[in-house]
Amino acid sequence: MIKVRGLTKKYGSNLALDDVNFSVKEGEVLGFLGPNGAGKSTTMNILTGYLSFSSGSVEIAGADILRDPMEAKKNIGYLPEIPPLYPEMTVDSYLKFIFGIKKSKLPMEKHIDEIVDKLAIGDVRGKIIRNLSKGYKQRVGLAGALIGDPKILILDEPTVGLDPQQIIEIRNLIGNLKLNHTVIFSSHILSEVQSLCDRVLVINKGKIIADDAPKDLSRQLENKQNFFVLIEGDKDLVISLLNSVDYISSVELIRESQKGVFEYKISASSENEIRRDLFFALSEAKLPLFGLRSCDFSLEEVFLKLVKNSKPQKLPQEEVSKSLQESS
Amino acid sequence: MLTIFKRELQSFFFSAIGYMVMTFMFMLSALFFFFTSILENSANLSGTFNSIFSLAAFFSPIITMRLFSEERNKKTDQILLTSPIKLSSIVLGKYFAAILLYFICISITLVYAAVISGFSALEWPIVFTSFLGMFLVGSAFISIGMFFSSITENQVVAVVVTLVTNIVVLIMDGISSSLPVKFISNFFKSLSFSSHYFQSFPMGMLKLKDVVFFVSLNVIFTLLTVRAIEKRRWS
Numbered sequence: 210m211i212k213v214r215g216l217t218k219k220y221g222s223n224l225a226l227d228d229v230n231f232s233v234k235e236g237e238v239l240g241f242l243g244p245n246g247a248g249k250s251t252t253m254n255i256l257t258g259y260l261s262f263s264s265g266s267v268e269i270a271g272a273d274i275l276r277d278p279m280e281a282k283k284n285i286g287y288l289p290e291i292p293p294l295y296p297e298m299t300v301d302s303y304l305k306f307i308f309g310i311k312k313s314k315l316p317m318e319k320h321i322d323e324i325v326d327k328l329a330i331g332d333v334r335g336k337i338i339r340n341l342s343k344g345y346k347q348r349v350g351l352a353g354a355l356i357g358d359p360k361i362l363i364l365d366e367p368t369v370g371l372d373p374q375q376i377i378e379i380r381n382l383i384g385n386l387k388l389n390h391t392v393i394f395s396s397h398i399l400s401e402v403q404s405l406c407d408r409v410l411v412i413n414k415g416k417i418i419a420d421d422a423p424k425d426l427s428r429q430l431e432n433k434q435n436f437f438v439l440i441e442g443d444k445d446l447v448i449s450l451l452n453s454v455d456y457i458s459s460v461e462l463i464r465e466s467q468k469g470v471f472e473y474k475i476s477a478s479s480e481n482e483i484r485r486d487l488f489f490a491l492s493e494a495k496l497p498l499f500g501l502r503s504c505d506f507s508l509e510e511v512f513l514k515l516v517k518n519s520k521p522q523k524l525p526q527e528e529v530s531k532s533l534q535e536s537s
Numbered sequence: 538m539l540t541i542f543k544r545e546l547q548s549f550f551f552s553a554i555g556y557m558v559m560t561f562m563f564m565l566s567a568l569f570f571f572f573t574s575i576l577e578n579s580a581n582l583s584g585t586f587n588s589i590f591s592l593a594a595f596f597s598p599i600i601t602m603r604l605f606s607e608e609r610n611k612k613t614d615q616i617l618l619t620s621p622i623k624l625s626s627i628v629l630g631k632y633f634a635a636i637l638l639y640f641i642c643i644s645i646t647l648v649y650a651a652v653i654s655g656f657s658a659l660e661w662p663i664v665f666t667s668f669l670g671m672f673l674v675g676s677a678f679i680s681i682g683m684f685f686s687s688i689t690e691n692q693v694v695a696v697v698v699t700l701v702t703n704i705v706v707l708i709m710d711g712i713s714s715s716l717p718v719k720f721i722s723n724f725f726k727s728l729s730f731s732s733h734y735f736q737s738f739p740m741g742m743l744k745l746k747d748v749v750f751f752v753s754l755n756v757i758f759t760l761l762t763v764r765a766i767e768k769r770r771w772s
Binding site: 279 | 539541544551616618
């Protein structure tokens with residue numbers, strides 16, 4: 210459905226995208242992940258024909274975006290980072306305007322009614338966009354992207370700036386959309402990408418540094434079990450005890466959470482269950498266990514690790530783990 | 538193009554700019570009409586038409602300032618440029634909407650002409666050539682303003698640059714006569730709006746070279762607008 214080959218974009222001497230290659234199959238949901246300024250929005254702006262590029266090729270549903278832009282753009286619904294809304298228009302007139310410029314052949318009233326129902330914006334249809342809440346504005350923007358029933362939806366950070374309730378609603382909407390559309394969306398909220406996408410592209414400094422299913426992505430880097438434990442008692446005693454438990458490879462003191470109670474991070478070197486041994490070791494030494502939680506690699510950590518590793522100068526391992534802690 | 542045209546026209550009247558420009562144009566031209574025709578007991582409308590020449594220079598930047606600057610500033614150009622619609626249609630849609638607003642503003646002079654004709658015989662050919670002249674001058678100002686609006690995302694910058702340009706155009710005769718070198722002075726004089734306007738239209742004459750002058754300014758600046766937007770995509 211989408212083919213991107215050797216895409217490079219320069220802003221003056223600044224390389225915004227560097228030889229980006231990927232393709233998206235019909236019906237696939239692709240997540241774009243990357244820190245701010247990584248090139249996510251630039252890529253999306255190029256795919257939709259808003260920006261041009263320095264070299265490479267972009268094919269949308271069989272049409273080259275430079276040679277046949279009209280045909281390519283017909284297949285795209287785009288929701289940019291800031292929804293492109295005219296504040297002085299009413300929702301209804303805005304949607305009709307979008308319908309007009311999309312040159313859709315569908316019956317207008319019926320089509321707009323359907324989209325309004327789907328996005329539950331019926332009660333604000335007659336209102337002026339300026340007066341809508343952010344969540345409604347985002348939904349109206351999404352409605353605009355859906356007009357003309359395009360095969361491909363490109364959504365740039367659709368959940369940014371919304372409250373948790375609205376985020377869930379928008380996510381559910383995207384979840385429903387993937388039944389009928391090919392969807393590309395960008396985000397820096399990783400759980401969102403995890404729950405919605407078939408595939409994730411991680412992009413940093415204009416380069417794709419990972420392209421995989423979300424599950425495989427975290428498995429790539431996950432080879433040990435990690436736990437946070439809260440234990441009451443003398444910290445030197447606890448550390449030496451923890452180090453003596455089978456399979457525990459490292460123990461780190463993190464902080465004193467209450468008086469006399471310390472939090473540690475422990476890592477096990479193998480797949481073996483260490484919690485049982487840990488419990489008995491502590492109870493024998495009469496050291497009360499206040500809490501235990503696992504800290505498996507979340508996509509956040511995978512992401513940070515990938516981004517860090519892709520830097521030209523590798524940081525020493527210690528610093529990487531230190532910054533991982535700070536962020537967790 | 539029609540969709541863009543309609544939306545643009547609507548937004549003039551949603552955002553009060555349309556009403557504001559119309560009010561001031563009507564009011565000021567009425568003032569000139571009162572002083573030069575009614576108070577003077579004269580059936581000559583040239584004073585009113587000539588006043589619009591300067592009014593157009595001052596008010597056209599307000600009509601054109603938001604055309605593209607606002608779209609860029611609010612990022613709404615993203616929906617326009619990613620829709621299956623040609624860039625030239627977008628530019629023309631906006632251009633014609635601005636032209637129509639200007640046309641409504643100056644059409645008040647025809648009302649004044651009708652009022653005068655009730656009291657005395659009026660030279661209608663002169664009224665119509667003057668009106669056409671006014672329209673051409675204003676449309677040239679509008680295409681210049683549209684171009685400046687397309688190269689900045691700040692409406693204030695757009696309005697100021699357009700206004701300065703229009704004022705330079707207004708005093709072009711003075712500039713050209715103060716230049717010592719003959720052929721440079723002639724070159725500037727040939728760009729003067731007032732010499733192209735005053736030497737034909739208010740006298741009831743339609744000179745081809747003057748009509749072509751204003752029409753070609755419209756074409757040039759509309760093309761430049763398309764190029765300016767296109768260029769931004771490639772930068």
